[in-house]
Amino acid sequence: MELVVLGAAAGGGLPQWNCAGGQSSRVWAGSLEPQTQASVAVGSKETGYVVINASPDLRQQIILAPQLHPKPKHPDGVRNTPIKGVVVTNADVDNVAGLLNLREKQDLAIYGPTKVLEILRDNPIFEVLDPDFVKQYPLETNEVIRPIKGLEIELFNVAGKAPLYLEESLGSESGHLGFTSGIELRTSSSKTLIISSCAELDQVLLERISTADNLLFDGTVFEDKEMQNFGLGVKTGRRMGHLPISAADGPIAQIANHPVFRKLFFHINNSNPIWDNESDEYKTIQKAGWDICRDGMVIDL
Amino acid sequence: MELVVLGAAAGGGLPQWNCAGGQSSRVWAGSLEPQTQASVAVGSKETGYVVINASPDLRQQIILAPQLHPKPKHPDGVRNTPIKGVVVTNADVDNVAGLLNLREKQDLAIYGPTKVLEILRDNPIFEVLDPDFVKQYPLETNEVIRPIKGLEIELFNVAGKAPLYLEESLGSESGHLGFTSGIELRTSSSKTLIISSCAELDQVLLERISTADNLLFDGTVFEDKEMQNFGLGVKTGRRMGHLPISAADGPIAQIANHPVFRKLFFHINNSNPIWDNESDEYKTIQKAGWDICRDGMVIDL
Numbered sequence: 001m002e003l004v005v006l007g008a009a010a011g012g013g014l015p016q017w018n019c020a021g022g023q024s025s026r027v028w029a030g031s032l033e034p035q036t037q038a039s040v041a042v043g044s045k046e047t048g049y050v051v052i053n054a055s056p057d058l059r060q061q062i063i064l065a066p067q068l069h070p071k072p073k074h075p076d077g078v079r080n081t082p083i084k085g086v087v088v089t090n091a092d093v094d095n096v097a098g099l100l101n102l103r104e105k106q107d108l109a110i111y112g113p114t115k116v117l118e119i120l121r122d123n124p125i126f127e128v129l130d131p132d133f134v135k136q137y138p139l140e141t142n143e144v145i146r147p148i149k150g151l152e153i154e155l156f157n158v159a160g161k162a163p164l165y166l167e168e169s170l171g172s173e174s175g176h177l178g179f180t181s182g183i184e185l186r187t188s189s190s191k192t193l194i195i196s197s198c199a200e201l202d203q204v205l206l207e208r209i210s211t212a213d214n215l216l217f218d219g220t221v222f223e224d225k226e227m228q229n230f231g232l233g234v235k236t237g238r239r240m241g242h243l244p245i246s247a248a249d250g251p252i253a254q255i256a257n258h259p260v261f262r263k264l265f266f267h268i269n270n271s272n273p274i275w276d277n278e279s280d281e282y283k284t285i286q287k288a289g290w291d292i293c294r295d296g297m298v299i300d301l
Numbered sequence: 302m303e304l305v306v307l308g309a310a311a312g313g314g315l316p317q318w319n320c321a322g323g324q325s326s327r328v329w330a331g332s333l334e335p336q337t338q339a340s341v342a343v344g345s346k347e348t349g350y351v352v353i354n355a356s357p358d359l360r361q362q363i364i365l366a367p368q369l370h371p372k373p374k375h376p377d378g379v380r381n382t383p384i385k386g387v388v389v390t391n392a393d394v395d396n397v398a399g400l401l402n403l404r405e406k407q408d409l410a411i412y413g414p415t416k417v418l419e420i421l422r423d424n425p426i427f428e429v430l431d432p433d434f435v436k437q438y439p440l441e442t443n444e445v446i447r448p449i450k451g452l453e454i455e456l457f458n459v460a461g462k463a464p465l466y467l468e469e470s471l472g473s474e475s476g477h478l479g480f481t482s483g484i485e486l487r488t489s490s491s492k493t494l495i496i497s498s499c500a501e502l503d504q505v506l507l508e509r510i511s512t513a514d515n516l517l518f519d520g521t522v523f524e525d526k527e528m529q530n531f532g533l534g535v536k537t538g539r540r541m542g543h544l545p546i547s548a549a550d551g552p553i554a555q556i557a558n559h560p561v562f563r564k565l566f567f568h569i570n571n572s573n574p575i576w577d578n579e580s581d582e583y584k585t586i587q588k589a590g591w592d593i594c595r596d597g598m599v600i601d602l
Binding site: 016028119122 | 303314316317318319320321322323325326329335351357358359360361363364370372373375378379380381382384394397398401402403404406407412419423424425427429531532533578
């Protein structure tokens with residue numbers, strides 16, 4: 001079984017459409033490869049694949065990933081897909097907008113926290129996913145699903161905040177539970193955690209991380225004030241619900257002594273200098289035993 | 302002033318994510334170039350650009366169109382864009398989902414028929430477009446706007462149907478007015494019509510077409526039963542609100558005697574054989590004085 005990084009960048013992608021600063025400027029100038037918005041596919045040729053989060057770039061990501069192409073001479077007919085289901089971890093545009101690409105009367109299962117699926121239901125545009133074909137499965141916290149053979153998925157609560165477009169009604173604090181989730185993937189030979197959004201590394205979460213073989217962790221910002229430092233906006237990483245990589249309570253410091261085999265930053269913002277292999281910040285994460293995800297990376301599970 | 306074809310394909314794009322048949326199969330096999338979903342940008346370096354319809358592929362389309370890149374050393378700061386506004390002609394996913402890519406606190410104007418903007422308002426997810434930055438302008442039928450210097454845009458009613466996700470409440474008939482619009486672009490030297498969805502070529506529309514220099518017209522299907530013929534689905538072109546290219550009441554027959562300088566099919570479905578230069582259907586449209594749009598094509602206006 002394998003994990004394919006369909007997109008490694010945080011919301012907005014790299015480059016961001018309206019940004020000539022930060023790391024986006026390097027992409028516009030041609031010196032850094034563009035990266036699409038955070039999503040992974042997990043599965044195998046035999047079992048089919050599950051997509052974790054449906055980024056707005058999903059159509060392009062499918063075209064770039066041969067594993068996810070439909071097959072000629074398929075028993076289902078010319079309309080077929082290796083994608084058996086999608087798990088959404090929160091209701092941010094970055095994680096759900098790609099569902100709109102999965103129209104066209106295709107059998108599919110969508111799994112997500114009850115609260116997240118309720119938010120989708122409040123938006124009639126998602127009714128393009130014809131319920132005769134697309135079944136939604138609301139998940140309780142810590143419920144375990146087996147969407148394809150040989151893969152167990154558990155969603156668990158992570159401290160986060162309400163989607164940007166619901167901040168006015170639900171508040172913008174970062175301590176909320178139930179809006180965002182981490183994912184634990186278990187195969188017969190490994191345990192992998194995907195935590196693309198995390199406002200706080202508490203003891204329970206650190207204990208779960210200590211048992212993982214692979215960790216894909218929220219790498220949105222290196223420094224809390226990075227957006228301001230690059231003139232990209234006024235919000236801090238914490239205000240956006242993300243723990244800065246370099247903070248004392250952040251992943252480098254807190255996960256240092258955990259025996260995770262492979263530690264990768266994922267969901268990396270276009271402001272973050274770790275995109276650049278030559279940066280001091282990239283060297284810092286490397287020294288601490290971390291690397292970054294890039295589009296197309298494959299991890300054996 | 303120029304018109305840039307950002308995407309030439311109908312909803313789903315070419316290839317369609319879950320389709321190994323029709324023309325999609327040629328793209329998966331590498332013998333036909335992929336095409337993104339229908340959208341154009343109109344403007345110039347001096348005036349900035351207006352995007353007509355926000356396809357789900359808009360982020361990728363901006364990256365591929367140097368005209369739409371943000372600029373370094375811009376008076377607005379590192380966050381800037383040549384995109385001044387977006388006109389949406391109907392509320393189909395194909396035409397509005399791309400608006401979700403235009404978040405990130407950027408001044409922008411969105412124009413569209415009153416009914417279409419009301420549908421957007423019924424979907425809270427579009428509140429990611431912060432109203433402090435993104436202004437919505439509902440348009441009356443035949444209202445003329447001048448979103449950038451030197452360009453007049455008029456929206457006019459075209460027979461069409463309600464968006465797929467609202468068919469249950471609004472009906473699936475194709476005769477409805479108000480759900481879909483054509484666009485007339487007027488510069489000091491030319492008149493261009495963009496009609497990406499059209500269920501009926503009535504006398505009023507034919508008269509308007511006869512005054513145009515350039516015509517981008519609904520090329521969804523060549524034959525009404527094309528989807529069925531390729532085993533791609535049960536719906537006819539007409540059931541989807543699109544007049545078949547080859548029908549007696551369709552564009553080749555009805556627009557034959559109109560002195561339009563340049564006639565191009567646009568919004569072409571992945572089932573349509575005109576994508577293939579070698580097909581009989583492509584030769585038929587060529588003989589009738591038509592060609593097809595492709596991603597990246599530029600037309601001087």
